[in-house]
Amino acid sequence: MKIETLAIKSTQMTDSNAGAVASPIYLSTTYERETDGSYAHGYIYSRNDNPNRQLLEKSIALLENGQVGFAFASGMAATTALFQAFKSGDHIITPDDAYFATNVLIEEVFGGWGLSLTKVDMTDLTAIKQAIRPNTRLIWIESPSNPQLKISDIQAISELAHGVGALCAVDNTWATPIIQRPLDLGADIVMHSTTKYFGGHGDVLGGALVVKEDVYLASKLRNIQKLTGAVPSPFECWLVARGIKTLALRVKAQTANAKALADYLNQHPQIEAVHYPGLPSHPQYAIAQKQMSDTGAMLSVQIKGDAQNAMNITGKLALFTTATSLGGVESLIEHRKSIEGPTSLTPDNLLRVSVGLENIEDLIADWEQALES
Numbered sequence: 001m002k003i004e005t006l007a008i009k010s011t012q013m014t015d016s017n018a019g020a021v022a023s024p025i026y027l028s029t030t031y032e033r034e035t036d037g038s039y040a041h042g043y044i045y046s047r048n049d050n051p052n053r054q055l056l057e058k059s060i061a062l063l064e065n066g067q068v069g070f071a072f073a074s075g076m077a078a079t080t081a082l083f084q085a086f087k088s089g090d091h092i093i094t095p096d097d098a099y100f101a102t103n104v105l106i107e108e109v110f111g112g113w114g115l116s117l118t119k120v121d122m123t124d125l126t127a128i129k130q131a132i133r134p135n136t137r138l139i140w141i142e143s144p145s146n147p148q149l150k151i152s153d154i155q156a157i158s159e160l161a162h163g164v165g166a167l168c169a170v171d172n173t174w175a176t177p178i179i180q181r182p183l184d185l186g187a188d189i190v191m192h193s194t195t196k197y198f199g200g201h202g203d204v205l206g207g208a209l210v211v212k213e214d215v216y217l218a219s220k221l222r223n224i225q226k227l228t229g230a231v232p233s234p235f236e237c238w239l240v241a242r243g244i245k246t247l248a249l250r251v252k253a254q255t256a257n258a259k260a261l262a263d264y265l266n267q268h269p270q271i272e273a274v275h276y277p278g279l280p281s282h283p284q285y286a287i288a289q290k291q292m293s294d295t296g297a298m299l300s301v302q303i304k305g306d307a308q309n310a311m312n313i314t315g316k317l318a319l320f321t322t323a324t325s326l327g328g329v330e331s332l333i334e335h336r337k338s339i340e341g342p343t344s345l346t347p348d349n350l351l352r353v354s355v356g357l358e359n360i361e362d363l364i365a366d367w368e369q370a371l372e373s
């Protein structure tokens, strides 16, 4: 089955009770035991497992072509569960421009547990090689990266990791499995903030991990998920599973909009730079063409001038709501530096744009008036 079909079929629950076509939501926290102590339906207690979470986990695993999926209450809860699988003294390499909270989490929470971190430019294979230490256990990739849309070579970095006995994990939130499947490129683990494209409507928080092989790491992650309990509710699982049904269509249509907007902005005299992997001028254009089947619906722009000039534009745009987050049906824009703080490497004049499903002519006209006025 192709991914569009998988998305529909994998999120459809067989309901032997009533024959419902749309999945029921199982709110029950506990499940009935037999007199011999066994569980006829396989469910015990909702923190451990429940029908809605199981459906979602199987679906995400199928879409990413991995063996086991794990759903969490947020993307950060998913990332946390993965880092909890490592031990004191282990070393992790991450991109210097990773999703801001990812690096803060390792430094501020896991630093105290004895995990050490080296941040590198993930587009520079030599820098990654130099950052590897004898105790390196994980290389964490985010591609395209937030917010500068840098592209990392997933296949080459997975090989580097495996060469020293480390694992490679990819935050695939910005690409989605519709346009990039890291496990097929050699990575071991995929992470998602399902708050973004999977949910797709800005109304549910969620996260997921998918592992390529059902080996030791998978049972460890299952244990961490059950014991630490950062799990999504059945209703949240249901919302994400519903989002998956239209994921392919949304990503394709939003990508088409993003391409057209990137082309428009790229030739505008008020724009200093457009960061979008679909532009041939993008520094890692060739890698993007190699590992992605399309180039996604996120872009960032640097406005000529300073932070204030950039922030003024967000006030003039009528169709791009100024708000954080991304991946929903509505277009959003955000000045990243002011949310990331002074230690961020993000340029002062950069605006991050999540392109939605509105009509592209309206979106371009909105930018036209904002840049002229």
Ligand SMILES: *Cc1c(COP(=O)(O)O)cnc(C)c1O
Pocket: 074, 075, 076, 077, 099, 142, 146, 171, 173, 174, 192, 193, 194, 195, 196, 205, 206, 207
């Ligand atoms: C939003 C996001 C996260 C964090 O996910 P939450 O669901 O907000 O916890 C991690 N990585 C990327 C790339 C994101 O966009």
